[in-house]
Amino acid sequence: MTIRNLARLFEPRSVALIGASDRPHSIGAVVARNLLRSGFNGPIMPVNPRHTAVESVLCYPDVAHLPVVPDLAVIATPAKGVPALIEELGARGCRAAIVLSADFGRGTEEGAQLRQAMLDAAKPYLLRVVGPNCLGVAVPGIGLNATFSHITPLTGDVACLTQSGAIATTLIDWATSRGIGFSHMVSLGDMADVDVGDMLDYLARDCQVRAILAYVEGVTEARKFMSAARSAARTKPVIILKAGRYRASAQAAASHTGALAGADAVYDAAFRRAGMLRVSSLDEMFSALETLSHGRRISGDRLTILTNGGGVGVLATDALIDAGGSLAELSPDTLAALDQILPRTWSRGNPVDILGDADGPRYAAALDILLADPQTDACLVLNCPQAVTTTLEAAEAVIATLARHGSRAQAKVIVNWLGEGAARKARARFATAGLPSYETPERAVTGFMHLREFRRNQRLLVRVPPAIPADFSPALQAARGIVAGAAAGGPNGTGHEWLDEADSKALLAAYGIPVATVRRVPDADRVADAAREIGRPVAVKIMSPDIVHKSDMGGVALDLATPDAAAAAAQAMLARIRAAKPDIRIDGFAVQEMVTRPDAIELIVGLASDPTFGPVLLFGRGGTAVEVIGDKALALAPLDMMLARDLIQSTRVARRLAGFRNVPAANVDAIALSLVKLSQMASDLPELVEIDINPLLADAHGIMALDARIRLGRRAPFAILPYPSQLERRIALADGTPLLIRPVKPEDAPAFERSFERMRPEDIQHRFFAAMKALPAQLLARLTQIDYDREMAFVAVPPPEAGQGDDGYGVVRIAADPDNERAEFAVTVRSDWQGRGLGRALMDLIIDYSRTRGLNEVWGAILRDNTGMIDLVRRVGFTVQAHPEDPSLVTATLPIAANR
Structure with a gap:
């Protein structure tokens, strides 16, 4: 569920308070007072069998005796009775409840069972639940204060979401003393049902909400959260305070990449990718509230x-x-x-x-x-x-x-x-x-920086990423073979957790990442032959599934000029490691050419798997002291070239890559492309859990991976859905013209502009309902930078082998609501390609996709004079009716479920 029935929660016509009381200082008494004294224009019905009246208002003995079905129920009773109350309320037609009860035994089996029973009771009725263990909900603009806060928040246009009731009351107290109000104050508590993602979706669509302030302690459904956060941050500032920044989880990570990708750093990367502004303290949140409440830009x-x-x-x-x-x-x-x-x-x-x-x-x-x-x-x-x-x-x-x-x-x-x-x-x-007035210069500057960061985020949204080189085509079959071989190997066929040195390099090479020449040998006696075959100085590395950092165990020998020297180093290495750990497993040795690039900078690039947000890319200064140096940055996968460059520029080593003294600048595009390739690898190969390339040498001539470790296992899914290449398909029009129809990519923006230039003014008017001479940057970004989890756009382009570029001939798209119930469609065929059957092919495709996606209905608004489009949608099964509000439009609808 997402925003379904949330209107009953925030725009109720009637409210029932179950557990209302007149006992001083009880939650039931405080909530009753707040509800009845805040000016709500609708019936408020106290429920308690032990009272005849609360706050001089008639009190009902139970839900069955309520004279009207409440839109919203506020529950302040012991937790054990909540599931039965939810069942009874749902059966009567109530569709929203706030569960204030705190005795759900958080962290216990009994508490988990009680919460699940509550959700099971709500599910058949689509009844939405806020809480349990929450302060409640206030919507000051309609006089709704269903909280046990000590004061009623003022009316304003900043919405506040918080997982902590204490933070909510603190913000209300601070804001009220300064005359600052809220559009919504929502305490989410344990988020058994309604969570931060749901609220961001709802508030993003509320034009009365100018900004959103959020306090979170954790994210549960990362993909929903990221989609909602990105949608909200496109239209209004979203400030977020994340508590619990320090954890010991990074201590348990095996590779350098895993150790550097701490949990809070991943949250930071997620917030940044979504366009949210993160604050680090309550003091900074106060500054943000002061700034946002006055609507500064x-x-x-x-x-x-x-x-x-x-x-x-x-x-x-x-x-x-x-x-x-x-x-x-x-x-x-x-x-x-x-x-x-x-x-x-x-x-x-x-x-x-x-x-x-x-x-x-x-x-x-x-x-x-x-x-x-x-x-x-x-x-x-x-x-x-x-x-x-x-x-x-x-x-x-x-x-x-x-x-x-x-x-x-x-x-x-x-x-x-x-x-x-x-x-x-x-x-x-x-x-x-x-x-906006602040108490210290530092707070004032912080307020200004929030405005600056919001402006920066809005600019980032309209940037066009550079295209990935056309010749990047990974050897996917070979890559899958390497992974499958490792998964089938290992002791007793249970599979290797770590790829060995040679397989790791081969996998990188399959994705076009340059690697040093390496030979794998089973024992020390074969090292000399491998060194002789390479024909230049070599490095010798131990291969063992029990050793992650070879240098720490003395498992690396460098600059071995002759085959005999390489063999001697291998024998000494083996003896040393066996003496230290007699039971260690040794799979052999990797013999690698020594790479001499005197101007190269040692970097680390890698992939880590976060349990919440899935694949995360890492970039930073590399070498054996990588954790000590601590110069690194993270970004959520998937990456394009623009995001990869941003990741590089957010580190200190980026300044060295720009060149210094007599050292020329490194090829930053090659580094960025390597990050994009790792991102693609994570998308293609879901078995990859960690990739650690350290060092990656970078200089003016490009990059080279000297050492790599790759771990296999199970990982969380992408928080941001990557490009769905499986949806690409080839078609032929009636005249035999071959076309590739594929999902739109951010890199398509220049091609979209070129196609726009070849459209007739009337076709532009029909598509955008307005005359335009050029596509505005913000609209161009919205058309090409899409959230594949919630929307889809297909573009028809020449097949690659035709050598005709990537200019689009037609585009069809849908944008689904957060509940995946209905989706709005739009279709455009370039003026010089109309009349060839492309529009029908695109409509058939999007209908088929919508059916596969599980939508119930596809709809669209069409200008009444766009007779060609009206005829097309009728031919594919749409019903066309007059628009209920605009006589210049008609509405076309197609019930997908009926066609299954």
Whole structure:
């Protein structure tokens, strides 16, 4: 389930409180008071057999005696009776419940059985459950406060989701004291049913919600969470605080990659990939709430600081630089204008220090000039209390100045009035005026950085990734053979957990990752022959399923110039390891050419399997001290070239790869492509659990994998569905023209633009319901960067062997609702390809796909004058009716289930 019946939860017409009480300080009494005193416009029905009235409202003995079926039931009774109550409520027609009860025995078998019984009771009725063990739900805009919070939250347009009731009450208390309200306050508790993903889906579609704040302790269904988070973050800021950042799980990992890919680092990668803004503390969340509640948006990254105290200006600058921000460089005209109105001793730069005796008029004059500065994207105004000026006067001057300039200027200003005495009244005035006001320079800078990061995320969404080289075609059959051979080998045919050195290199080579020449020999006596065959200096490595890090065991010998030296090193290595661990299994030796690339940088690239988010790619500085250096970054698979480059740039070693002193820049594209190839390997070979390439040498000539370890096993599925190559198919049109129809890729954006240029204006109008001369970047990204788990788009292109490029001739797509019940379709055939049967072929394909996907209905809106499309959909079985709201449209629907 996802958003089904959540409207009953957040827009109920009637509420029943089961377990209502008049016993002071009981949960039933507090919830009753909050429900009945918050202005809800609908019946609120207390239920308790021991009371005739609660809060002077008639109390009913049980659910059966309720005069109307409640849209929402709030349950504050002992846990053991909850499943029966859910069954009774569902049978009467109730479709949403909030279970406040906390005695479900979390972590115990009895508690698990009780929760499952509750879910089993709810399932036949599609009754949605929030909780158990939660604070409740408040929707201040409709007067609904079904919580046992100590105060009622104010009305606002920021939604808050939290797995902790304590965090919820803290946020409500903090926000209320500052006049900040919420659109929704949702305490999810144990998330037996409704979870964070469901809520993100619901709130993403609510146009009254301007931003979302979330506190989470864990994610259960990663794919649903990522789809919902990506959808929400495309339209509004989503700030997330994840608790439980430190775990010992990385200690148990065997390879370097596994040890470096800690659980919290994976969450960080997931949030970043979804476009969410992560905060690390409650203090930072307060700053985010202050910023978001005032709806600020900025047009750039450059901040100007206006202050009456040099010290606090420096503190703000330090905080900005530490956070990765940048100061604006004031234009010469701005500096000249400030010279005219400020004392001679002003700072003449950014921060703009207007000195400690600055009064209201000086603040106003300086702010007037800075608001007109073309280099300033946002302005932070600071004030320290001074004996010679009035703090409140300065605040009033700032407010009046912004009022003169209008809403656009006000949207780029944030303020910090320091102190707790004189500044308190000023902060109250700022709150009344709708200005975000912070208590310290650091908090103010944090607020600005949240705006900057949201803007950055929105820009990232419309970038077009570079194409993967056309000649990348992995030897998939050979790769599967290597994996199958390892799975069938091992002691008693139970399979090897780790591929040996030679098989690991062969698997990488199958995906076009350059590897050093290696020979596998069964014993030390054959080492000399292998070295002689290679014909140059070699390295000798032990091969054992019991050794993960060979160097730690003395299992690597380098720079062996002659075959005899290689043989001697192998004998000594074997004796040393046998003496240390007599029972260790030895499979032989890997004899590898010594690679001499003096300018190369040692890197690590790898794949790890996270139990929640599935395959994760790792990149960083490599070598034997990789864990000590700790320079690494993670990204969720799958990757494209753009995401791979971002991963590389988020490490310190990226600066070295750009070149230094007399060392030329490394081939970063080759490194990025190796990460994309590992991502593809994870998609093609679900048996891969860990890949550890360390070192991967990188220089101007490209890359080479010197050492690799690959582990097989079971892993969690992808949190983001990879490109579904199995859906590719070839067709021939009626005139015999061969076509490849495949899912759309992000790299298709340039081809989409070229196809758009070849469409007639009327065809563009029919597809997009508007006249367009070019595809806007944001729309182009939405058309090509799709979530394969929730939507699908197929493009018809020439087959690769035709050598005609990848320009699309037609596209068909569906976008399903989060419940996978209904999907909206759209189809476009390039103007010069119409009339050849391609539109019918695409519609047949999407109907077949929708049936396989399990949808119940496909529908679409069509302009009434688009007679060709109306005729097409009728021919494939759609029913066409007048649109209920727009006379210029018709609605076409096809019940898929009936055609199964």
